[in-house]
Amino acid sequence: MSQHISRHRYATRLFDLDRAVIEQGADDAVGTFYADDFVLHWADRDLTIEELNGFFSTMRDAFPDLTVERPHVMVEGDYLAFRAIFSGTFQNTFVNAPGGPLEPTGKPISFESIGVLRFDADDRIAEEWVRIDNFNIFQQLGGKVTGATGG
Numbered sequence: 640m641s642q643h644i645s646r647h648r649y650a651t652r653l654f655d656l657d658r659a660v661i662e663q664g665a666d667d668a669v670g671t672f673y674a675d676d677f678v679l680h681w682a683d684r685d686l687t688i689e690e691l692n693g694f695f696s697t698m699r700d701a702f703p704d705l706t707v708e709r710p711h712v713m714v715e716g717d718y719l720a721f722r723a724i725f726s727g728t729f730q731n732t733f734v735n736a737p738g739g740p741l742e743p744t745g746k747p748i749s750f751e752s753i754g755v756l757r758f759d760a761d762d763r764i765a766e767e768w769v770r771i772d773n774f775n776i777f778q779q780l781g782g783k784v785t786g787a788t789g790g
Contacts, residue, residue, distance in 0.1 A: 649719045649758055650712045656764075657707045664699050666692060674765040681769060697735045701743070702727025719756045724749060729780060737773035741780045748779040 656672040659665040669692055679686040686694070699705055705727040713720045726749040734740045754769035 647712075647714045647719075648762060649714050649756070652758075652762060652764075653709065653712065653719060653721065653756070657709070660692070661695050661707050662699075662705055664696065666696075672764060674759050674761070674763040677763075677765060677767075679767045679769065682771075682773075694735055697733065698725075698727075701729060701731050701733035701736075702748070703730055704728050717758050719758065721754055721756070723752045723754070725752070733780060736780055736782065737777045738782055741782055744781045746779070746781075748776070750776045750779065 652672060659668045660672060669688060673688045673691075675688075677688040677691075679691050705725065707723055707725050709721045709723050711720075711722040726747065728747050729744045731743050732740055733743075750772065752769055752771040754767055756764050757766040759765040
């Protein structure tokens with residue numbers, strides 16, 4: 640018998656995290672959702688929970704109307720896989736933009752990420768692996784691409 644995935648306790652925790660921490664900035668709730676030794680495995684480096692929370696803070700600063708939705712969520716064992724869509728209006732300087740700080744354009748942006756979470760015995764996120772299309776984000780933010788061209 641299959642269970643509707645949005646009712647799985649890991650999915651519910653993730654949706655609650657989206658609202659409280661990512662969208663609303665409830666920094667005091669971070670420990671509720673993430674393990675103390677949490678690590679995010681990003682494409683080019685690993686981040687601690689403090690670094691990830693700092694990144695979300697700069698996202699909320701740059702995109703005050705930031706929202707996240709997760710149309711696809713799958714759970715197997717202690718792992719949850721997702722596709723996320725982040726949307727907002729670029730209203731303030733984005734200091735953590737791919738390629739360095741960028742000034743606001745006033746335009747809406749939307750970008751997707753895919754990832755896998757590992758939950759611990761206390762139902763907190765212990766590890767996360769995420770991939771984002773930084774080139775797409777950079778272009779939407781008004782960044783200029785320079786460098787060698789293919790030949």
